[in-house]
Amino acid sequence: MESTIYTEINRQNLIGSLWMVAAMGAFAIEDAFVKVATKTLPIGEVLILFGLGGMLIYMGMLYVKREPLFIPDVLSRSMLIRVGFEITGRIFYVLAIVLIPLSTATVILQATPLVVVAGAAMIFGEKVGWHRWLAIVMGLLGVIIIVQPGTDGFSELSLLAIIGMIGFAGRDLASRAAPVTIGTSLLGFYGFLSVAVSGLLYSVWADAPFVVPQSEASLALVGCIVVGALAYSCLMKAMKTGEVSAVTPFRYVRLLFGIAMGILLFGEVLTPAILLGSILIVMSGLFIIWRGKRRTLAIHESN
Numbered sequence: 001m002e003s004t005i006y007t008e009i010n011r012q013n014l015i016g017s018l019w020m021v022a023a024m025g026a027f028a029i030e031d032a033f034v035k036v037a038t039k040t041l042p043i044g045e046v047l048i049l050f051g052l053g054g055m056l057i058y059m060g061m062l063y064v065k066r067e068p069l070f071i072p073d074v075l076s077r078s079m080l081i082r083v084g085f086e087i088t089g090r091i092f093y094v095l096a097i098v099l100i101p102l103s104t105a106t107v108i109l110q111a112t113p114l115v116v117v118a119g120a121a122m123i124f125g126e127k128v129g130w131h132r133w134l135a136i137v138m139g140l141l142g143v144i145i146i147v148q149p150g151t152d153g154f155s156e157l158s159l160l161a162i163i164g165m166i167g168f169a170g171r172d173l174a175s176r177a178a179p180v181t182i183g184t185s186l187l188g189f190y191g192f193l194s195v196a197v198s199g200l201l202y203s204v205w206a207d208a209p210f211v212v213p214q215s216e217a218s219l220a221l222v223g224c225i226v227v228g229a230l231a232y233s234c235l236m237k238a239m240k241t242g243e244v245s246a247v248t249p250f251r252y253v254r255l256l257f258g259i260a261m262g263i264l265l266f267g268e269v270l271t272p273a274i275l276l277g278s279i280l281i282v283m284s285g286l287f288i289i290w291r292g293k294r295r296t297l298a299i300h301e302s303n
Contacts, residue, residue, distance in 0.1 A: 013246040019238035020250040026231030028257030031097055031106065032265055033224035038098045040217045042208035047094060047199025049213075053225030054192030061185045073179035074190065082174035086194035089167025091202055096161035101268040106258025107146055107278050108161040113251070113285050114139040115169035123173060132291050135284040142280030145273055184236050188229075249289055252282050 037046045062069060073079065096105040114136045121128040128136075147158045175187070213221060238247045255278060262268035 012241055016238045016241035016247040017250050019234050019241055020247045021253050023231050023234035023238055024251060024254035025257050026227050026234060028106065028254055028261050030224045030228045030231055031102060031258065032261045033220045033227065034094060035097050035102055035266070037213075037217050037220035037224065038094070041211050041213060041221075042203065042206065043094055043098060044199045044201075044203030044206055044208055045210060046221065047090060047202060048196050049199075049221050050224055050228065051192045051194070051196025051199060053221070054195065054229055055189055057225070057229040058185055058189035058192060062189060065185060067183065067185060069186075069189065071181060071186070073181045074186070076179055078174050078177040078179070079182070079190070082171055082178060083190065083194045083197075085167050085170030085174055086191060087167075087198040087201065089164050089171055090195050090198040091164075092160045092167060093164030096157070096164055099157045099160065100155065101262055102266055103259040103262030103268050103270065104146060104158065104274060105161045105164075106262070107255055107274055107281065108143055108158070109165050109168070109258075110252060110255050110278070110281050110285065111139055111143050112165050112169045112172065113248075114281070114288065115166060116172050117288055119169060119173045120176070124176070129291070132288050135287045135291070139281045139284030142277040142284065144277075145280065146277035148273055188232055191232075249286055252285060255282065 034046060034050070059069065093105065093109065096108075117126075117128060117132065118136050120126040143162065147162070148154045178187070238250075241247070259270060259274075259278075263270065
C-alpha cells in the first residue's frame with residue numbers, strides 16, 4: 001500500500017515538474033516576444049495591449065466557470081499592495097528586457113525566490129535559519145557579480161532588472177496574504193489588469209504617441225498574449241499537480257531558456273560574470289528549497 005502511494009506521489013511530481021518546465025519555457029518565449037514587439041512599438045503601448053489581451057482570455061475563463069469578475073475581497077489591502085508591486089515589477093522588468101540583454105535580465109529575475117524567502121522571514125515571521133540566510137546572501141552576491149557595480153562593465157540600466165525583480169518578489173509575498181476567496185483565474189485577470197495599468201502609467205509619463213502595429217509587431221503581440229496566458233496556466237497546473245518542494249526547483253530552467261533565447265535570437269554573449277552569477281543564484285535557490293524540505297520532514301517526523 002505504501003509503495004503504491006509512493007509511486008503515485010512520484011508520478012504526480014514528475015507530471016508537475018513537466019508542467020513547470022513548460023511554464024518556464026513559455027515565460028521565456030513571452031519575454032522574447034515582448035522584446036521583438038518593442039522594437040517598433042512604444043513600451044507603454046505593448047504593456048497596454050498585452051494586459052488587455054490577457055484580461056480577455058481570463059474573462060473568458062471566468063465566464064466559462066461562471067465566476068464573477070469582481071468580489072469585495074479584490075479591494076482588500078493585500079490585493080491593492082499586490083497590484084502596486086505587479087505594476088512596479090512589470091514596468092521595470094519590461095524596460096530591462098528592452099534596454100539590456102535578455103539573458104542578463106532573466107538571470108537577475110531568478111533571484112526573486114531568494115528575496116521572497118527573506119521577505120517572508122521579515123514580514124510573516126517565518127523561521128529562516130542561518131544556513132538559508134547565508135544562501136540568500138550568496139545568491140544576492142551572484143546578482144552583484146552580474147551587475148558589476150564600480151567597474152567598467154557596470155551599467156545603470158541593469159538596476160531596472162533589479163527593481164523589476166523586487167517588484168515581482170513583493171507581488172508574490174502579497175499573493176500569500178491574498179484572501180482565499182480569490183481564485184487562480186481571478187488573480188490572473190487582475191494580474192493582467194495591472195499590466196495594462198502599468199502600460200497606461202508609463203505611456204502618460206513617456207508621452208509616447210500610439211503606433212499602429214505592423215505585421216511583425218502584431219504577431220509578436222499575439223504571441224506574447226497567448227504564450228503568457230499559457231505560461232500562467234502551466235504554472236498553476238504545476239503547483240497543483242506535484243509537491244511544491246518537488247516542482248519549484250524547475251523554476252530555474254527559465255534561466256536556461258532565457259540565456260538560449262538571448263544567444264540564438266538576439267546574438268547576446270554569455271560573459272564569465274553572468275555565468276558565475278547564475279551559478280551562485282541557482283545553487284543558493286536550490287539549497288534554500290532543499291533546506292526547507294529537510295526542515296519540513298524533520299517537523300513531521302517529530303510529530
